[in-house]
Amino acid sequence: MALINDFKILQNKCVKYYELLNKEIPLVNPQESTSAKARLGFYLFMIENICNVKDITEQVELITDLEFNRCLYGTGVDDWGVDAVHIDYEENNINLFNFKYREKFSATKGQGINETILSAKFVNSIIHEHLNGLVGKVKAKATEVIKCLNSDQVWGFKLYVVSNEVESVSAVHDHLGILRDSYGLEVIPIALPYIAQMMSIRPSPINAKLVLDVDALMSYEEHQLASSKSYIARLRSSEIVRVTCNNPAIRDKYDIEDLSSLSDVKLDFGVLFDNVRGFVLRSKYNSNITTSLKEEPSKFFMYNNGITIVAKSIKSRSINGGKKFILELCDFQILNGGQTVRTIHNFNSDDSSVISDYLSKSEVLVRIFNTSSDEKNSVNKIAEYTNSQNAISNIDLKSLSSEQIALEQYLEDFDIIYSRKMGDIGHSETKEYKHKIAMDKFGQVLFSIQGFPDKASNEKQHIFGKYYLQVFVENFDISSSPEIIDRYYSILREYSLMKEEGVQPLELKYYYALYIGTKQVTWSIGNIIRFLEEILIKYDAPSEMSIPRRMIQLKFKNFIDDELTKMDT
Template sequence: MTAVASSNDFKLLNIKCKKYFDLYAKGANFANYPEKDKLKERFGFYLFMLESLCDEKDLDRISDIITDTEYNAYLTNERYNDQGIDALYINDDTKEIMLFNFKFREAFKPGQMQSSNDAFVSTKLVNCILNGSSDGLEGKLKHLVEDAIERLDSNDVWKTSLYMMSNEPVPINVDETSIQQLKDFYDMEVISVCLPQIKTMMSIRPRPVIAELIIDNDALMSYSENSISTSKSYIVRLNAADIIRITCKNPELRNNYNCERIEILAKERIDYGVLFDNVRGFVQKSKYNEAIAKSLKEDPSKFFMYNNGMTIVAKDIKAEPVNGNKKIRISINDFQVLNGGQTLRTLHNFNALDEANITDYLSKSEVLVRIFNASNSDSVNKIAEYTNSQNSISNVDLKSLSTLQIQLEQLLDEHDIIYSRKNGDTGMNDQKEYRYKISMEQFGQILFAIQGNPEKSSNQKQHIFGKYYDDIFSESNFNISESPSIIENYFEIKKSYDSATDTLQKIEQKVFYILYMHNVRPDLNYQQCIDELERVLPLFEPSKTTLTDARKMIQVRFKEFLNTELQLD
């Protein structure tokens, strides 16, 4: 049974997209500001979807990869043909060239399906990339295609994917003959993402999820921090069908610990509220997920040994012996799946594939589940960070669970600033009017620059939440109370460059330098720092070679030259 989407999902998505646009527009300068709400929602749709599917949380950088003709005409007053591709993202970590075709419908129509014709419209640009030629392309698109061609010409193995994005309720069938021929001819994966998938990506703070379980004594081990503690946690061997039940949308079934008709679970779908605090974002397709499904079908009785299990934290856990002390009845209140989200999604997806799967396979499979009593939020953060640290998760995602980063989110929220710790964040309070949105990565780069490393803020950003993290965010280098003013200054300086013809990435590097310069020369105001940087950049010509400003600014020699000009040496 395929997931479905309603008109309410459509309306909620529009609200979220409008919010995304408004947040981005506060820090950007549109040459022609769009007045119609539907246009704002459409442009916000681009920003939200690209943040969710690309390895990027910085809305400025996301805007830089949007090639849609209409969007760029409003943003820069330049109109270039997008050749059927609305965005192009190059993921150097996963070696994937991601092409995006967007379709944004203004009205909801039940049963409306994505058009497969849109996939064929995009093939002109795919041909340009595969043939190694950017002839006839203009503007942003030309530069992005040239970057893609450069990657394909390297010795690394690259994958090309076409993402068909729309807010329609029914996806195209990517296995239909015409799409399959397209995939085979271009050696390109075609991925459909529409409203049913998108609604699982929307961060809407959930109502508390409550469930009850009956566990055999020999399938359970209790744990408490000390001998006098009344707060206990549990490690249990849980049937996969029970996992489906306690994480489904039906509250009656979640609390029906004695569910005898297991087949009724075949129609139940996951309540994504239990994954709200999960470190991993939306995963469209994964070899890991495929392996889980394969092991479920081929050897369900051994699934327990093949899977790493799940970690659940609950605000309250109650346990009482029943059936003459042979079993334990456990009530878990307001719980979240912090680790094992992919396992949980795949169990539900496998359940949805065939009504017989719940009885034939899932009821014969077991999973190791850790249920922690974590009424203390700091404990929850630590559990999430440490139980995820053994898996392939980025340093940024791991650090997003740290107490300091959550404190930053709370502090900045008080100043009407969204501190985006994960994809899809639109603030802690849906009713609040926020002034700015900034990602963890952006803020880390800003601090790194202020602390004396503007030349490393762009090209070594992957290490900011790795080997440099403890220094950057240490109490000796970083005063958390200064965070709001630092962010306000960042956006004020950025606005000063909005009329420039440089790319946004180049502007961002300049902002890092301005913040650094003001820190080392507080006698210079921000405008004076801007003037000095623009004066010094043309003077720096190492070995008489011609370098762009962007390349100059990543060199240590340029920072040293700037320091000399500022009379710091």
């Protein structure tokens, strides 16, 4: 059950998102009241956490809502009941959003079905390919969705109904069934209780106690003189539920005989704070985990990769004549296996019989590392290496590297939020930050400055793969990062101001402007932009070739180099 404090925490977080937006892309119609600011920030916060889009400028491009665009640009168009459209080309998902932000907390009011039905207008126009009446960004997004649905690829089609109300509309509501059956649209309601789990607030230390048979536990010491031990254990899934639940008393009660008391406990999301994946709302791997638990619980140990835990300290003692051991985990975190833990809890919530019929009969491999004598960097390496065997993007994996953590800490001193994971809004709740830049966006910025603006957009994954050492280690001085970020956002602001001159902002243009600035250090940003716009006109390319397609060609980048060389001679 969501409480009023969850409502207030969310409001404060959303206001921060609004303030960062207003700094990077100043609003034509700035908001005055706290609730009005929070309403706009709510869009950004939810898009970041659901779509894993951390860059503010990219988030804004997804938003079709009339009122949001009117506040930002001074004008907007009818959104046809859909407030944002995100097309995930990596996972083949089309995500539509319907947002509703309530200004006042109500302990009794939940989501209404009418808000969801409003989105049917946009969905109907897509399914029947009738775009009459749609204009601007809304029409462009609808056209893009239709192109995906008409392709040979299989696409997921989802509508997220998102509000800060205390209760979500039932996913099995008859009206939602009509949307699902008529349009093949999966409706996913999200309300305050679920949002409260997303909010990244560093948890209080989480502790738990375990009892294990001798044959289910193996200790490990890095060397014979080491003062602390780590362990590899075989744990029942029901014990995973107990030690990761949100009830401290149950986490310490290692001798529970009646498992029914575990059937209604919830996951304490604080144990996943340092998990590489952060908060994952839906995952294609979760269904496989549930199937294994339900159909072959006794073989789950063989099918699952296991869980990795780090604890600040581990106390152990033998009991029952040395036949069992008690482990006391102090201040522990799950670094790897977060999806397994989440899915076990979700499965447990399906029915009161699950805990005894399935989870008590399945086991999981658990590695428990004692980090009492390790530096933070060792913990990050454990997280990075144990996650590297799973289906995690290079970007998420590198968020744990020492270079990225050092960047986050360094930029904090310059009042810049370096967002390594979803939901990052800085270390301080009170500090006024200048910028927020996503880790992947900064990688693209560095790659452009280092001479590859043509590759920065369509080779983003490679920046954190085969180019990683080149970009972040060999050709990078951390002391230059604040100035680089300031210049990047200055370019964004200049493009925003020049829209009145007919200059259209574009991500690739930002990267080229950064690159040109390294060649012509005395030019103003305005002069750089005008030069680039002239080059785009001058460059010989087929008329049907779009501007972005031209700019990702090495030939285009070489053409710019040649033009710059002519100007210097």
